[in-house]
Amino acid sequence: MIGYAFCGSFCTLARSIAVMKTLLDEGYEIQPIFSHHAATLDTRFGTAASFLETVSELCGRRPILTVAEAEPLGPKLPLEALVIAPCTGNTLAKLALGVTDTAVTMAAKAHLRQSRPLLLAPASNDAMAANLKNVAALLEKKAVYFVPMKQDDPAQKPHSLVAEFSLIPDCLKAAIRGEQRRPLFLV
Numbered sequence: 001m002i003g004y005a006f007c008g009s010f011c012t013l014a015r016s017i018a019v020m021k022t023l024l025d026e027g028y029e030i031q032p033i034f035s036h037h038a039a040t041l042d043t044r045f046g047t048a049a050s051f052l053e054t055v056s057e058l059c060g061r062r063p064i065l066t067v068a069e070a071e072p073l074g075p076k077l078p079l080e081a082l083v084i085a086p087c088t089g090n091t092l093a094k095l096a097l098g099v100t101d102t103a104v105t106m107a108a109k110a111h112l113r114q115s116r117p118l119l120l121a122p123a124s125n126d127a128m129a130a131n132l133k134n135v136a137a138l139l140e141k142k143a144v145y146f147v148p149m150k151q152d153d154p155a156q157k158p159h160s161l162v163a164e165f166s167l168i169p170d171c172l173k174a175a176i177r178g179e180q181r182r183p184l185f186l187v
Contacts, residue, residue: 001029002172003064003079003111005104006055008037009086009123010045015165016085016121017054022169024058031079032056032063035091035104039065070103074110081117081176082107085147085168089124089131095144096134112143117175121147121168127161139184145175150186161185 004020006013024030032055040048056062064070073079084091084104091104100106108118120138124131127149138144147163148171164186174181 001031001079003033003073003082003107004030004059005033005035005082005084005107006038006051007035007084007086007088007091007104007123008041009088010038010041010043012086012123012162012165013038013045013051017058019085019165019168020055021058023172026169030059031061031073032059033070033082033103033107034063034065035088035102036065039063064103064107066103067100067106070106071110073107074113078114079111079116081119081172082111083119083121083168083172084108085119085121085163085165086123087120087163089122089126089134092120092122092124092127092131092134092138095120096137112141115143117172117178118144119147119168119172119175120144121163121165122149123162125157125160127159129159145171145180146184147171148181148184148186 149161149163152162
């Protein structure tokens with residue numbers, strides 16, 4: 001089983017769900033995990049309730065929503081891999097600094113205790129500014145991998161990077177083998 005975590009980059013949630021469906025079609029069993037914002041905030045991209053319901057139905061299981069529910073994912077409920085897609089700049093910073101105050105960050109901490117692969121698919125408006133140091137810090141960590149990313153709008157959002165979500169299935173297979181897919185930054 002793999003974990004699949006959602007953070008609050010709401011404009012990328014539909015792309016992430018499409019990738020999750022692909023992984024389910026490929027035979028992966030998925031345990032969904034939600035950050036507090038992804039699980040509770042309604043936006044112009046949809047309601048939190050409909051998002052939770054869609055993911056629950058697709059995966060056939062209730063999502064993990066709290067720090068307490070996520071804590072056993074390391075030693076007691078091991079996952080083959082954990083995907084965070086989208087991984088916001090806020091979550092990148094927390095992971096780089098070891099902060100575990102959401103279900104997603106606790107799932108990552110618990111999972112990494114066993115040195116199993118953590119695959120990050122960033123979606124951040126400041127990934128090439130305030131969060132660049134956090135991307136660099138995470139690149140140095142054992143068992144942490146990134147989905148290749150690109151600038152989604154260099155003219156209007158010059159510091160923004162978004163992972164190429166369609167690459168998640170291939171990147172997941174590579175991460176399970178212990179490999180980082182390259183190039184990391186796409187044009």
